[in-house]
Amino acid sequence: MFSGFMVNAWIVASVVAVVAGLVGFFVVLRGSAFVAHAIPNGAFAGAAGAVLVGVDTIVGLGVFSLLGALTIGLLGRRGRHDAVTALALVMMLGLGALFLSLSSEYEPAVYSLLFGEVLGVSPSELLPTAALAVVCVLAVTLLYRPLMLSSVLAEAGEARGIDSFSMEMAFLVVVALATTMTVPVVGTLLIFSLMIGAPAAARSFTDRPGRALALSVALALMTVWAAIALSYTTDYPIGFFVGSTGALLYALGRGWAAFRRRTGAAGTGGAGAAGTPEAPYATHPPERHTILT
Amino acid sequence: MSHFLSPVFEAGFFESDAVRTAVIVGAVVALVAGALGVFTVMRGQSFAAEAFGDIGTTGGSGAFLAGVGLLGGFLAFCVLAAGAMELVGIQRVRGRDLATGIVLSAALGLAALFLYLDSTIHNTTGATITVLFGSIFTIPDSTVPLVAALAVVVIAILLVIHRPLLLSTISSEIATARGVPVRLVGAAYLLALAVAVALCALSIGSILSTALLIGPAAAALRLTNRPGRAILAAGLLGVTSVWLGIVLAYDSYDWPPYGNGWPVSFFVVTIVFAIYLLSGLPGWRERRRANRSGDGSADGTADRWANGAADAPMGRARG
Numbered sequence: 267m268f269s270g271f272m273v274n275a276w277i278v279a280s281v282v283a284v285v286a287g288l289v290g291f292f293v294v295l296r297g298s299a300f301v302a303h304a305i306p307n308g309a310f311a312g313a314a315g316a317v318l319v320g321v322d323t324i325v326g327l328g329v330f331s332l333l334g335a336l337t338i339g340l341l342g343r344r345g346r347h348d349a350v351t352a353l354a355l356v357m358m359l360g361l362g363a364l365f366l367s368l369s370s371e372y373e374p375a376v377y378s379l380l381f382g383e384v385l386g387v388s389p390s391e392l393l394p395t396a397a398l399a400v401v402c403v404l405a406v407t408l409l410y411r412p413l414m415l416s417s418v419l420a421e422a423g424e425a426r427g428i429d430s431f432s433m434e435m436a437f438l439v440v441v442a443l444a445t446t447m448t449v450p451v452v453g454t455l456l457i458f459s460l461m462i463g464a465p466a467a468a469r470s471f472t473d474r475p476g477r478a479l480a481l482s483v484a485l486a487l488m489t490v491w492a493a494i495a496l497s498y499t500t501d502y503p504i505g506f507f508v509g510s511t512g513a514l515l516y517a518l519g520r521g522w523a524a525f526r527r528r529t530g531a532a533g534t535g536g537a538g539a540a541g542t543p544e545a546p547y548a549t550h551p552p553e554r555h556t557i558l559t
Numbered sequence: 560m561s562h563f564l565s566p567v568f569e570a571g572f573f574e575s576d577a578v579r580t581a582v583i584v585g586a587v588v589a590l591v592a593g594a595l596g597v598f599t600v601m602r603g604q605s606f607a608a609e610a611f612g613d614i615g616t617t618g619g620s621g622a623f624l625a626g627v628g629l630l631g632g633f634l635a636f637c638v639l640a641a642g643a644m645e646l647v648g649i650q651r652v653r654g655r656d657l658a659t660g661i662v663l664s665a666a667l668g669l670a671a672l673f674l675y676l677d678s679t680i681h682n683t684t685g686a687t688i689t690v691l692f693g694s695i696f697t698i699p700d701s702t703v704p705l706v707a708a709l710a711v712v713v714i715a716i717l718l719v720i721h722r723p724l725l726l727s728t729i730s731s732e733i734a735t736a737r738g739v740p741v742r743l744v745g746a747a748y749l750l751a752l753a754v755a756v757a758l759c760a761l762s763i764g765s766i767l768s769t770a771l772l773i774g775p776a777a778a779a780l781r782l783t784n785r786p787g788r789a790i791l792a793a794g795l796l797g798v799t800s801v802w803l804g805i806v807l808a809y810d811s812y813d814w815p816p817y818g819n820g821w822p823v824s825f826f827v828v829t830i831v832f833a834i835y836l837l838s839g840l841p842g843w844r845e846r847r848r849a850n851r852s853g854d855g856s857a858d859g860t861a862d863r864w865a866n867g868a869a870d871a872p873m874g875r876a877r878g
């Protein structure tokens with residue numbers, strides 16, 4: 267399990283998990299799950315375009331994920347954020363359908379890009395992945411404080427001179443970078459699961475941002491390690507184990523949060539249905555959904 | 560007449576059965592999607608609309624594995640997923656996208672498993688491609704009555720719940736105060752969305768399904784503040800996009816590379832996207848700004864809709 271080509275798989279998966287844990291934490295914090303789904307899925311069309319033009323897949327992925335991120339950011343400034351995300355996604359997928367129909371030699375590779383082939387990572391893919399990972403981690407480190415403030419309390423951030431729009435754009439570009447580096451090795455579906463499951467679980471386990479961020483990375487690492495080991499022994503696809511582990515962790519996190527709420531003094535129980543006074547978020551009207559734009 | 564239009568409609572356009580089916584199914588789907596889409600965009604649940612398409616793919620591959628009908632798998636998984644999202648907590652505005660994401664990622668994991676088993680047992684991944692990029696030109700005749708049934712079911716649900724749905728979309732507090740079962744109404748809406756997307760994705764592909772649900776509705780909501788008008792406008796814009804896309808895709812058989820038409824989903828999506836961009840042009844915005852009372856992006860809509868949705872005149876809508 268730890269020999270030959272598997273070594274590459276362990277290294278790459280760990281690198282991907284660290285980045286997914288970091289970026290995913292902000293994805294969950296900002297309620298941008300749709301963006302984390304749309305950018306990798308749309309970038310997938312870029313890979314089809316790269317095959318058509320004859321350039322490297324990673325270039326196509328990079329161009330499309332950046333274009334998608336910028337489109338979502340710019341249009342989202344004036345429109346409804348989720349509708350704009352959906353439109354950017356379908357536009358990219360429409361282009362992908364066009365590229366596929368024009369080149370007609372790409373179809374067998376669709377499955378591997380969707381679901382990844384982490385067990386087939388070659389040593390030559392290690393370097394670009396690792397380099398982009400370093401850039402991602404650096405960006406998150408630099409942005410950590412302003413991005414955190416802007417994500418949690420946009421108004422307070424504005425008052426301190428942190429422009430929400432620039433933060434949104436920076437965040438989207440980081441997601442695009444993470445996408446470019448992870449999709450060739452783990453696939454679009456797996457990166458989405460990693461960016462949602464572990465960070466969402468981490469947030470239910472603790473309220474403190476720093477601790478939640480560390481926990482998010484740790485859970486993401488645990489998820490991929492468990493998934494690789496299980497996939498190696500059972501022969502079932504990694505994506506299945508990552509998806510179900512993420513869901514399981516989240517369920518555990520919710521259970522833990524409910525347990526603490528019941529034992530704690532402020533216990534009211536339940537998830538806070540819409541309209542009940544205990545649920546502060548329920549009082550936002552729908553148009554406040556995009557709190558940052 | 561036909562000579563005059565021949566540059567637009569290539570030979571055989573009006574004689575082709577595939578085109579006729581596409582034109583009819585496309586129009587029905589676009590009208591239903593327009594009505595449902597206005598609520599989807601207002602409620603900020605575009606992600607759910609998109610996710611049901613992918614979740615349906617899971618159901619489709621599962622059905623393929625089990626050897627039952629594709630439609631059964633699509634419907635079963637979408638309805639199950641709607642239930643799961645409701646359970647995780649889609650009714651809280653800020654948690655909506657996260658709940659959708661959790662359910663979607665679990666479903667995608669299952670899809671990976673099903674497709675893997677499909678390919679080991681049935682030795683094909685062709686099903687993936689069909690479901691992902693299904694085409695409006697390859698709708699079997701047997702699907703047409705199903706789409707009609709879908710339209711009837713979804714429109715019926717919307718007719719029953721549209722007033723409470725509208726009110727709880729704008730303000731769940733006011734709706735609760737007026738005795739509207741907010742959660743039940745939201746669940747009924749989500750169920751309608753799941754059924755609609757399952758059938759749309761199956762007949763015209765998941766790309767077009769999302770595009771028609773979100774694009775025309777988002778554009779319509781930028782053009783008008785009134786619910787009835789928005790639904791009408793979304794339907795019209797949707798039908799226009801689909802029909803124009805079908806004509807262009809039909810014509811594209813004569814474009815390079817010859818003998819292999821461009822995908823209709825590309826044309827429709829491009830038109831929808833362009834319509835959305837055009838709807839944000841300054842001229843439209845100013846006209847709309849003159850109509851609305853608040854300064855927040857949708858406050859005017861909220862007031863107007865709350866007043867329209869409530870039976871008695873009320874000033875509390877502003878609270």
